[in-house]
Amino acid sequence: MRIAFYPGTIDPITTGHLDLIRRxxxxxxxxxxxxxxxxxxxxMFTMEERMAYVTDAVRGLDGVEVRPFDGLLVDVVxxxxxxxxxxxxxxxxxxxxxxxxxxxxxxxxxxxxxxxLMPSExxxxxxxxxxxxxxxxxxxxxxxxxxxxxxxxxxxxxxRNS
Amino acid sequence: MRIAFYPGTIDPITTGHLDLIRRxxxxxxxxxxxxxxxxxxxxMFTMEERMAYVTDAVRGLDGVEVRPFDGLLVDVVxxxxxxxxxxxxxxxxxxxxxxxxxxxxxxxxxxxxxxxLMPSExxxxxxxxxxxxxxxxxxxxxxxxxxxxxxxxxxxxxxRNS
Amino acid sequence: MRIAFYPGTIDPITTGHLDLIRRxxxxxxxxxxxxxxxxxxxxMFTMEERMAYVTDAVRGLDGVEVRPFDGLLVDVVxxxxxxxxxxxxxxxxxxxxxxxxxxxxxxxxxxxxxxxLMPSExxxxxxxxxxxxxxxxxxxxxxxxxxxxxxxxxxxxxxRNS
Amino acid sequence: MRIAFYPGTIDPITTGHLDLIRRxxxxxxxxxxxxxxxxxxxxMFTMEERMAYVTDAVRGLDGVEVRPFDGLLVDVVxxxxxxxxxxxxxxxxxxxxxxxxxxxxxxxxxxxxxxxLMPSExxxxxxxxxxxxxxxxxxxxxxxxxxxxxxxxxxxxxxRNS
Amino acid sequence: MRIAFYPGTIDPITTGHLDLIRRxxxxxxxxxxxxxxxxxxxxMFTMEERMAYVTDAVRGLDGVEVRPFDGLLVDVVxxxxxxxxxxxxxxxxxxxxxxxxxxxxxxxxxxxxxxxLMPSExxxxxxxxxxxxxxxxxxxxxxxxxxxxxxxxxxxxxxRNS
Amino acid sequence: MRIAFYPGTIDPITTGHLDLIRRxxxxxxxxxxxxxxxxxxxxMFTMEERMAYVTDAVRGLDGVEVRPFDGLLVDVVxxxxxxxxxxxxxxxxxxxxxxxxxxxxxxxxxxxxxxxLMPSExxxxxxxxxxxxxxxxxxxxxxxxxxxxxxxxxxxxxxRNS
Numbered sequence: 009m010r011i012a013f014y015p016g017t018i019d020p021i022t023t024g025h026l027d028l029i030r031r032x033x034x035x036x037x038x039x040x041x042x043x044x045x046x047x048x049x050x051x052m053f054t055m056e057e058r059m060a061y062v063t064d065a066v067r068g069l070d071g072v073e074v075r076p077f078d079g080l081l082v083d084v085v086x087x088x089x090x091x092x093x094x095x096x097x098x099x100x101x102x103x104x105x106x107x108x109x110x111x112x113x114x115x116x117x118x119x120x121x122x123x124x125l126m127p128s129e130x131x132x133x134x135x136x137x138x139x140x141x142x143x144x145x146x147x148x149x150x151x152x153x154x155x156x157x158x159x160x161x162x163x164x165x166x167x168r169n170s
Numbered sequence: 171m172r173i174a175f176y177p178g179t180i181d182p183i184t185t186g187h188l189d190l191i192r193r194x195x196x197x198x199x200x201x202x203x204x205x206x207x208x209x210x211x212x213x214m215f216t217m218e219e220r221m222a223y224v225t226d227a228v229r230g231l232d233g234v235e236v237r238p239f240d241g242l243l244v245d246v247v248x249x250x251x252x253x254x255x256x257x258x259x260x261x262x263x264x265x266x267x268x269x270x271x272x273x274x275x276x277x278x279x280x281x282x283x284x285x286x287l288m289p290s291e292x293x294x295x296x297x298x299x300x301x302x303x304x305x306x307x308x309x310x311x312x313x314x315x316x317x318x319x320x321x322x323x324x325x326x327x328x329x330r331n332s
Numbered sequence: 333m334r335i336a337f338y339p340g341t342i343d344p345i346t347t348g349h350l351d352l353i354r355r356x357x358x359x360x361x362x363x364x365x366x367x368x369x370x371x372x373x374x375x376m377f378t379m380e381e382r383m384a385y386v387t388d389a390v391r392g393l394d395g396v397e398v399r400p401f402d403g404l405l406v407d408v409v410x411x412x413x414x415x416x417x418x419x420x421x422x423x424x425x426x427x428x429x430x431x432x433x434x435x436x437x438x439x440x441x442x443x444x445x446x447x448x449l450m451p452s453e454x455x456x457x458x459x460x461x462x463x464x465x466x467x468x469x470x471x472x473x474x475x476x477x478x479x480x481x482x483x484x485x486x487x488x489x490x491x492r493n494s
Numbered sequence: 495m496r497i498a499f500y501p502g503t504i505d506p507i508t509t510g511h512l513d514l515i516r517r518x519x520x521x522x523x524x525x526x527x528x529x530x531x532x533x534x535x536x537x538m539f540t541m542e543e544r545m546a547y548v549t550d551a552v553r554g555l556d557g558v559e560v561r562p563f564d565g566l567l568v569d570v571v572x573x574x575x576x577x578x579x580x581x582x583x584x585x586x587x588x589x590x591x592x593x594x595x596x597x598x599x600x601x602x603x604x605x606x607x608x609x610x611l612m613p614s615e616x617x618x619x620x621x622x623x624x625x626x627x628x629x630x631x632x633x634x635x636x637x638x639x640x641x642x643x644x645x646x647x648x649x650x651x652x653x654r655n656s
Numbered sequence: 657m658r659i660a661f662y663p664g665t666i667d668p669i670t671t672g673h674l675d676l677i678r679r680x681x682x683x684x685x686x687x688x689x690x691x692x693x694x695x696x697x698x699x700m701f702t703m704e705e706r707m708a709y710v711t712d713a714v715r716g717l718d719g720v721e722v723r724p725f726d727g728l729l730v731d732v733v734x735x736x737x738x739x740x741x742x743x744x745x746x747x748x749x750x751x752x753x754x755x756x757x758x759x760x761x762x763x764x765x766x767x768x769x770x771x772x773l774m775p776s777e778x779x780x781x782x783x784x785x786x787x788x789x790x791x792x793x794x795x796x797x798x799x800x801x802x803x804x805x806x807x808x809x810x811x812x813x814x815x816r817n818s
Numbered sequence: 819m820r821i822a823f824y825p826g827t828i829d830p831i832t833t834g835h836l837d838l839i840r841r842x843x844x845x846x847x848x849x850x851x852x853x854x855x856x857x858x859x860x861x862m863f864t865m866e867e868r869m870a871y872v873t874d875a876v877r878g879l880d881g882v883e884v885r886p887f888d889g890l891l892v893d894v895v896x897x898x899x900x901x902x903x904x905x906x907x908x909x910x911x912x913x914x915x916x917x918x919x920x921x922x923x924x925x926x927x928x929x930x931x932x933x934x935l936m937p938s939e940x941x942x943x944x945x946x947x948x949x950x951x952x953x954x955x956x957x958x959x960x961x962x963x964x965x966x967x968x969x970x971x972x973x974x975x976x977x978r979n980s
Contacts (some may be wrong), residue, residue, distance in 0.1 A: 031607055035578055080793035092521055099266045100424050103589050104747045110612050111781035121517055124610035126596050127455050133273035142676050145242035147278050195446055197416055254359055261918050262750045265427050272450050282360055286448035288434050291939050295759035307728035309764050352919050404955035423590045428909045435943035457597035470564035471602050585914045586748050591734050619921035631890035633926050679931055683902055740845055751913050758936050769841055772934035774920050
């Protein structure tokens with residue numbers, strides 16, 4: 009069985025993440041979506057919230073497992089029995105950062121391959137940071153995130169403004 | 171009347187900003203220079219100071235209006251009756267960030283176009299962050315910023331060192 | 333009256349070109365689509381064909397003029413009474429080539445500004461060369477080019493294979 | 495069974511190609527190495543020679559099939575029963591070209607995914623064109639290509655110089 | 657005597673830094689490795705520690721001097737009697753940042769040239785930030801940093817976890 | 819004595835080349851400007867013409883030698899007793915091509931270092947190909963090339979048009 013590991017802070021899940029998970033499912037028997045603790049990133053949502061949003065969003069997709077992760081990525085991937093790390097590439101700046109990470113991971117564990125997939129061009133502009141900023145300013149993020157996340161972002165804004 | 175909106179934290183205005191404003195004036199009847207509140211950026215200068223520096227620098231340029239702005243960019247642009255957002259492009263890294271922003275803005279408001287202009291190649295290396303760093307270390311920023319800003323940067327340094 | 337000049341070999345026109353012309357029309361009173369002779373490019377279609385395809389495609393768009401061009405771009409732009417050269421930017425590689433051209437044009441004629449617009453992200457992958465290659469191999473280019481061009485590409489292929 | 499399609503002119507095969515084929519074999523049950531006719535590229539070696547060099551080089555690797563290909567890539571991939579196109583990414587310039595191709599291929603056939611793998615950093619500088627140029631000038635290409643190819647390149651040079 | 661100035665926060669020295677120092681020594685009579693105070697960077701190691709690690713690592717290399725530095729780079733370089741600033745270039749993102757810095761430095765002091773060298777491709781993925789992150793998570797950084805630094809990183813981790 | 823080797827087709831020399839030669843002279847005792855035969859490039863000017871233009875342009879610069887070159891670059895550099903290859907970097911696309919070449923050259927001859935210098939930002943847009951194209955179309959290339967080259971380009975154009 010071929011298992012892919014898709015790691016990220018995923019704060020929160022967007023339709024871009026979902027697009028990538030669906031693409032990975034065509035290539036692998038199982039995809040582990042691993043929600044990182046994001047220690048240095050001061051996430052907007054708690055680990056529990058981020059896990060819940062991902063779990064809700066992938067309901068109905070066969071072969072997806074959601075789990076939290078902490079620690080050195082290659083250790084976690086190996087323990088999960090995965091053969092590949094999956095990452096999305098959208099832009100040149102992604103490319104350089106991702107390659108540096110992938111080369112370091114390969115040095116630490118040569119048996120694990122990093123596989124790059126290309127999201128739909130409709131999601132070129134989409135990432136969690138931009139979505140949070142737009143929602144904070146009252147912009148409409150419908151279609152950019154699952155409905156459960158959209159509601160959470162609206163509530164956050166309402167809470168902040170009250 | 172064709173109106174362009176030129177947004178930024180502008181902390182502080184440089185001769186590179188001025189170069190771009192002059193170029194935008196050739197293409198549009200009016201250019202609104204919008205000084206953003208820069209909530210996440212911890213600006214060196216207050217909104218009042220930044221507004222004053224821009225206002226002083228564009229004196230004598232017909233068709234320029236300076237105003238503060240806060241909130242979702244496309245909302246502010248639409249309320250201002252502007253048809254275009256103007257941005258300067260200098261480097262590949264600018265390019266990717268600006269395109270991501272422009273695509274998101276287009277999704278939020280399809281009627282507003284982002285227009286990219288190219289500053290003079292003399293200003294390729296020039297931005298507010300570098301200018302502030304050089305001034306902080308005692309370097310000469312004459313010619314890189316308007317005189318009023320140069321004096322303010324020298325005073326800041328003197329104040330910090332006394 | 334603000335006039336934009338949109339030059340290219342346009343061999344043949346694609347829906348990406350059309351998208352850009354429509355965007356330019358929001359910003360300028362008139363857009364001159366200038367079909368270059370493409371001396372070094374060995375175009376697939378003759379100047380007459382390329383002119384005809386563009387003319388047919390922009391029918392119904394107010395304020396567009398189609399004309400052939402040869403010679404030094406800035407001379408032609410100035411003679412046309414245009415104030416700006418319009419170019420589309422899709423990728424980093426576009427960016428560097430276009431900037432080099434724009435800087436040279438600025439040196440040759442400082443009064444003419446180059447304005448960069450961003451096509452729809454749906455057309456990121458689209459250019460005349462790719463379209464011709466796909467058509468040559470029998471792929472479906474419907475929606476990527478105007479119908480008149482699609483028919484011409486299919487005929488070319490039929491002619492070559494018969 | 496998960497099948498990957500690895501297309502290229504492969505004129506001639508280098509140790510960089512081999513590195514990528516080995517990596518693809520970790521992720522897929524079968525890898526089809528497809529030697530393109532390269533109609534526009536004036537290959538140095540004939541299709542027969544290129545096929546022979548690849549076949550010799552992958553001897554001993556389980557699950558690799560070598561075949562010639564011509565025509566529209568997505569048609570050939572579908573007919574081969576493959577689920578993925580595999581491509582190596584080494585540099586930003588690769589990235590943009592490959593993404594444009596992958597987006598076009600996705601538009602032509604949405605069921606086929608393009609998967610990008612990262613060759614060893616030892617092969618960052620390595621491609622068939624550079625190898626041929628170095629060999630032409632008498633440089634040592636040992637280790638950059640399989641021995642069979644090295645001998646062929648040396649013979650070519652001897653033939654040209656005699 | 658031709659003197660090069662190699663500045664950086666160097667927090668801590670890696671084998672990538674050492675590779676670059678060795679390359680600079682082939683081109684210059686003397687190389688001054690200047691350890692910056694890194695005021696905005698919250699270094700992991702104190703200036704004394706960083707100086708000690710560099711000093712230990714360059715022992716045995718003729719013509720290298722290690723010193724701390726603070727203030728405007730071009731002033732410090734001129735006072736040191738150096739003719740050139742040496743910087744390593746590994747990736748496109750390096751390139752743009754480094755060029756902006758080099759252009760600004762040239763404007764501040766036109767007599768000093770910035771010289772870019774290319775580290776070994778084995779160190780493409782290597783920088784101090786990645787090394788610290790890997791060490792923090794318990795990964796093996798042997799070979800990526802001098803032994804003295806490796807021990808220090810392991811001790812830090814042990815201290816944090818106890 | 820430290821010797822730099824500056825290779826290129828140099829068809830013809832521009833003020834950008836001259837800028838780089840002057841910068842190299844600050845760092846090296848001697849700079850060998852090596853005019854490549856350019857076998858695959860169909861140069862506009864003969865080797866004799868290109869040599870003459872360079873020789874005329876560097877008159878008065880101490881420590882510059884002009885010579886033709888053919889063959890494998892690293893062989894020629896070693897025979898010349900040079901320690902470094904000097905190349906100018908202007909743009910991201912330069913960067914990738916130059917790095918690939920430099921890595922290959924390092925593999926072929928590890929003792930020779932490639933040194934990258936940054937031309938004046940005034941010459942970002944300047945290269946021989948653009949100059950020839952502008953001159954061909956009747957544009958003014960004064961200041962972009964030495965006077966001797968400017969006259970030659972004007973004569974070529976006159977000859978072609980008569």
